[in-house]
Amino acid sequence: MNQCHQICFSTKYILLRLVAAACIFCIGFGMLYLLPPYSTGFVNGGSIGLILGFLVSEKWRRDAETEKTKLQEVATTDPLTRLGNRRLMESELFRRLAIHRRYGTPFSVLLIDVDHFKSINDTHGHDIGDRVLQALARTIPATLRDVDLLFRMGGEEFLAVLPDTPLNNAVIAANRIHESINGMVVASNDRLLSITVSQGLAEVQRHEEVESLLKRADKALYAAKRNGRNTFFMDLGQPDLDPVPGNITSSNESDRWPNQSVREVSQT
Numbered sequence: 001m002n003q004c005h006q007i008c009f010s011t012k013y014i015l016l017r018l019v020a021a022a023c024i025f026c027i028g029f030g031m032l033y034l035l036p037p038y039s040t041g042f043v044n045g046g047s048i049g050l051i052l053g054f055l056v057s058e059k060w061r062r063d064a065e066t067e068k069t070k071l072q073e074v075a076t077t078d079p080l081t082r083l084g085n086r087r088l089m090e091s092e093l094f095r096r097l098a099i100h101r102r103y104g105t106p107f108s109v110l111l112i113d114v115d116h117f118k119s120i121n122d123t124h125g126h127d128i129g130d131r132v133l134q135a136l137a138r139t140i141p142a143t144l145r146d147v148d149l150l151f152r153m154g155g156e157e158f159l160a161v162l163p164d165t166p167l168n169n170a171v172i173a174a175n176r177i178h179e180s181i182n183g184m185v186v187a188s189n190d191r192l193l194s195i196t197v198s199q200g201l202a203e204v205q206r207h208e209e210v211e212s213l214l215k216r217a218d219k220a221l222y223a224a225k226r227n228g229r230n231t232f233f234m235d236l237g238q239p240d241l242d243p244v245p246g247n248i249t250s251s252n253e254s255d256r257w258p259n260q261s262v263r264e265v266s267q268t
Contacts, residue, residue, distance in 0.1 A: 078152040080130055081137035089151035089159055093210045096163060100204050108170035110160040111200040111217040112140065112177065115229040117156035124188045129156075132186050132195055139184060143176040159217075167203040167234060171246050174199050174232045182230065198224040199232035201246065219243055 076088040084092070096107045114120075114132060121129040133156065140158065141150055149161040160177075162170055177199065185192040200221025204213050216235040220243035223233040233243040 081133055081152050083137055083158075084149065084151040086151065086153050089149075089153065089161070090210065092149055092151075092161055093213070096161060097204065097208075097210055097213075105164055106166045106203060108162045108165045108167055108201060108203040109213060109217050110162065110170060110174055110177070110232075111153075111202075111214070111221045112136075112158040112160065113198050113200075113221055113225070114156040115196045115198055115225075120193065124193065128186065128188045128193070132156075132193070135184065135186050135195070136181070136197070139180055140177055143180045144173060148173070159214075165203075167201065167236070170201050170203065171234065174201055174234075174246055178230075178232065196230035198229045199246075200224060200243070201232060201234035203237060205237045 076085055076091075077083075078085040093109075099105050100107060114136065117129065117132070120132060133152070136158065137150070137152070140160070144150065144160060144162075147163050149163075151159045151161070153159050160173065162173055165173070177197070181195060181197050184195045186195055187193075198221060200217045200219065200223070202213055202217040202220060216237070220233040220235040223243040224231050224245075227233070227245065232246040234246055235243045
């Protein structure tokens, strides 16, 4: 929420409070003239004022709530892909970390990066690059579960948060993403572009912070990039071990990982 929006919202909030105060005044005004020897004209005037004051106050309240919701949507949604942005991603990671520390519930993250994305932008233009990102934002969710969350971190990077998922099950998700994207094409003028991604996996460890978790996923991602791209590596959570490659084979564990649509974290 930028400063201008905050000022506008604060101004409307103050005006809403003033209208509410006017309602209270109308109530007192009406009650005063309910007593004799005042005429019924005053009583009716106070009642009408009370009703109008209440209606105006209620409209202002609803308008203020609607505007607040819209500002929150703008602040947490990536405008290109309509996925949750980095701010919402960090909020979700901290929430998951708190659940993990309280109950010991595991969760894993998949850091997903488009291969040769700079070359795509330089050769075919940023509009084609945007089209690639939008296609991935539609394709990746279809491989994950309803409880999984997909975010755009920025640039050509996405992050999938997999609740209640240890590393061995995160491998299943990475395999499915690889299989769904491998061979995917995006139209560019008179040709089709083949799109691939590299992935880095990490499972949260005991006493770990969000920053450390993301660094380990990033380390695994760059291991995948150094080893030919179009693959994934995973960090095992042991400082003395380098990330290891995943198994890029078709998984037979669909019963454990049902093909449901992910809930895209957006405010649409």
